[in-house]
Amino acid sequence: MSSKPKPSSTKKHIAPDSSPFWETTALGDMSEAQWESLCDGCGKCCLNKFIDDDEGDLQPTAEIKQNEQVHFTNIVCDLLNTKSCSCSQYERRTEFVPDCIKLTKDNLDDIFFMPNSCSYRRLHEGRGLPSWHPLLNRNKKTAMHQAGMSVRGKTVYEAMVDMTEFEDYIALWPLADLD
Ligand code: SF4
Numbered sequence: 001m002s003s004k005p006k007p008s009s010t011k012k013h014i015a016p017d018s019s020p021f022w023e024t025t026a027l028g029d030m031s032e033a034q035w036e037s038l039c040d041g042c043g044k045c046c047l048n049k050f051i052d053d054d055e056g057d058l059q060p061t062a063e064i065k066q067n068e069q070v071h072f073t074n075i076v077c078d079l080l081n082t083k084s085c086s087c088s089q090y091e092r093r094t095e096f097v098p099d100c101i102k103l104t105k106d107n108l109d110d111i112f113f114m115p116n117s118c119s120y121r122r123l124h125e126g127r128g129l130p131s132w133h134p135l136l137n138r139n140k141k142t143a144m145h146q147a148g149m150s151v152r153g154k155t156v157y158e159a160m161v162d163m164t165e166f167e168d169y170i171a172l173w174p175l176a177d178l179d
């Protein structure tokens with residue numbers, strides 16, 4: 001006796017998308033909580049930066065033109081806790097440091113100020129998050145510090161520096177990125 005062949009199922013079992021939000025959501029579409037959680041807390045954006053213009057002059061600036069280059073220094077804002085690499089006055093920071101610029105969805109044009117390793121810049125440029133990012137390390141900064149990607153142990157406070165001699169403090173390490 002022959003048995004009837006079972007009809008094949010046309011249903012497909014699709015696994016729920018387990019991709020992390022930063023791989024599925026554009027920066028501009030992220031919630032406030034998602035946006036905030038992307039920050040690795042490296043502290044590099046709290047370093048003093050200058051623009052090298054066409055004439056070779058180094059000037060503080062709020063914009064960058066073609067052929068100009070951002071130079072980082074190891075001079076850090078006096079409000080940064082250089083051990084945790086977190087702002088010691090985050091909620092009131094603009095009261096104390098009026099030119100503290102926080103990157104938001106509305107000022108992504110300012111992203112050129114951010115170091116190559118900045119999470120927002122990486123995602124903006126389609127480079128994803130690196131393996132040392134806190135979001136991939138149980139929200140701990142340890143891997144980032146160990147990879148040398150934060151400012152810990154590399155800075156000097158503004159208050160300790162004669163800012164007319166900032167060229168002596170230009171540093172290459174903030175430009176480094178891993179992964
Ligand atoms: S450089 Fe970018 S990722 Fe690092 S602390 Fe600043 S905003 Fe956050």
Ligand code: SF4
Pocket residue numbers: 045046047077078079080081086087088089090093094097100101
């Ligand atoms: S005020 Fe805080 S967030 Fe702003 S540059 Fe200084 S340490 Fe960084």
